[in-house]
Amino acid sequence: MQRPCDSERVRLGLCLAVAFGLTGAHITGQPEGRRTVVGIRGSAFLINGEPTYTAASGFPDADPNIAGTLLNVRAVQAIFDDANYPNGGTKSKPYQSNTMGDVFFDYPDGTWDPDRNVQEFVDALSDWRRAGLLAFTVNLQGGGPVDGNYGEDVPMQPHYNSGFDPQGALKPAYAKRLQKVLEAADRLGMVVIVGFFYQGSDERIEIVDNDQHLRTAVVNGIRFLESLPHRNVLIEINNETSVGGYSHPLLQPDGIYELVSLAKQEAGNDFPVSMSWSGGIMPRGSKGDLALRMVDYVMIHTNGRTPEEVHETIQAQRRWTGHDRPLMINEDGVSAFNLHAAASERVGWGYYDQGWNNYRDGFQSPPANWRISTAVKWLFFEQVARLTGSPVPPRPSVDDPEYPVITIKGLKAGQTLTKPAWIEAIIEDRHARWPIHRVEFFIDGKPYSYKRTAPFMLGGREWWNPSEIEMGPHTLRVVAYDLRGPRFTQTCTIEEIPFTVGPQE
Template sequence: MTTVEISGEAFLVDGVIANAGRTVRGIPVDGLLLNSRMINGIFDDVNPETRAQWAYPDSGVWDAERNVAEFLAAMGEWRAKGLDAFTIGIQGGSPQGYSETQPWDSGGFDSDGALRPAFAERLRRILDEADRLGFVVIVDYFYQGQEMRLVDEDAVRRATVEATEFLLEGGWRNVMVEIANECNFDWEYTHSRNMRWDRVHELIALAQSVERDGRRLYVSTSFAAIEPIMTAEVLRQADWVLLHGNGTERPERLSEMVAQVKAMPEFTPKPIMFNEDDHFDFDQPHNHMVEALRAGASWGYFDPGSITVFPPQPTLGNYRDGYQAVPVNWGISSEIKRSFFDAISEV
């Protein structure tokens, strides 16, 4: 059984410091997790009006079972290349990579917060395989644009508790929880305001309060690279720090964010992780991944498979590029994917 623990600023996997004695580009990665955003591994769209647009190019239909089967088939190659962890979402992430509106219903929760059985079963299969292969998995509960499908705060709390109970009852010890994706956008989470930066610590505490046989899960929430990049309440409550590197033009901004968090009076030793960053340049000696690792923070690859201009443009998945735009090719199927896995393979 694969286990993840936190000791000070380090992650431990199976009782030992992750990547102890290992390097990437000559940078020590002791206690760090090389990770990737694989958010749509259990994706489905239950809205019949939008479902057809995710069709595979070779079959002309969308198939959630094919999506999870191909995810499972690809995991071994990711692990062999040096990937330690990945983030997967119960409400997924935009199947267009980036999008301004989300008319589809890709969430694993019913409107009252009940965990949808089909989504839970796909997640169960992925977590079982992750356990077998030695992966750490970060399970994200809520995604902006889909959280509004939960009718009220009672539904949000029910979803938080049910998802946490599911993870504990499954017995997985390699799982950590990200409550909400990028909670600090003021124009997001306007429906379920307890997911926002000023209240999300309440949901972190709620998930932490759920126990089975005296054990609870490690819980955090992610902040985008805008102010506030962290709050005192979340820093006190969360078990580790989750940041995103999207929108940061300079690689140095990542080390500045790490220093900014550590300078807060509420900071106590705990790991800092970027679990989403859509900057690549892996062939260059200085890039976002290198800067984060050098600052002592875990780093996560985010390849949306869409047009990454500003403002970002939504793109339907082409079954080649990226790990978010649906349909996703979960293999190492593009030059950018290959460059990332080549960069970490020396581990």
């Protein structure tokens, strides 16, 4: 398929704008309409020509390790809808999950509304940006809207969330919501990673010879993006190519290189192209290896890994795909320790907070509360603020009788430590089904040690020596994470104790 010439692309963009009802001031195609332009130079991401998180790009106090990276949030449900609704996904007609019970998308105060969802999302973005966040991922087929993807061993998710019709045409309602997101991010100086396909929903596009409808969807998606003035976009063809959850041949490791080639041809110099990868090194010379060498930036997922394994995964990926392009994690979990592991490797990191459908916890289970509404969310944005030299957001107050309770043994508020101390966090798990996942210790807001099994000792040992840190006042923070699903959903409780390190005996 030949790429249209510039005049043909302009005509096509205007036609698409008319077709989607997007004509007017926002669809002029004029350079002055662009506020945020994402680019790549070597292994660094740029915004408006400057490496991210540097003094030149407005972050004079940022950690030097994050220069040229994109700290990001997985917000794939920002343009979510369910074509089955209200015949499915309501309180009265919920979907069923083997692990999480009834699944429905109604708000506590009303019915599901995709326009409300996207409006609340763009309203929350200014808080994210104020804390130093520069990027987030949306997806035209969303993501799993419940922990464990309903726990069903079936190829297709029961809800119907797809921005493409069965023949690959882009649906106007999704296009309008996506445009709204791009406009808001553009104004704020933020980058949007636009995903096209998600496993379990790719089957909503009909599988035909040569996967032609899928190819059509890629072309239509990119041409729509080109019809807008916004150039704050990175393209993610599909989520986790390597997981084996796709029915379309071209979304699998042996076929994705064809879509990468097509997308790069269509996008030209307008949008960097990639897809995300989750585990496994492909043999050199294989089609999957070819695809990873064709992308403009390398994007991986590190779900379920320890901080040490994040380091190892990044290093292994660089041995495979080199150091000449940006490497980004756009999905991991909620642990700040993993965030810092990636940052120390000069890699952007993606916060993935599954939550559940209660309009409070998480960002991926509609209806999502896009505000910094829980301790888990706050801890991530607080750490982003510290890394980027930005204002720390206010900490929300959330009281839940099922959150874990932390009792700290061996340290009292205001105590002065002059010799080694036995400091242990004793965790009361108040949820009958899901266990405590891990306990993290911070000193003065910085990650210090963590443990996944009791006893939860500061520094991972029985007698902690306070001479390991400077004399003077400090604050110990203990964070206890509790699983709330089989895979990803977590809550947490935070306790802080001020103390002083005095002269050692």
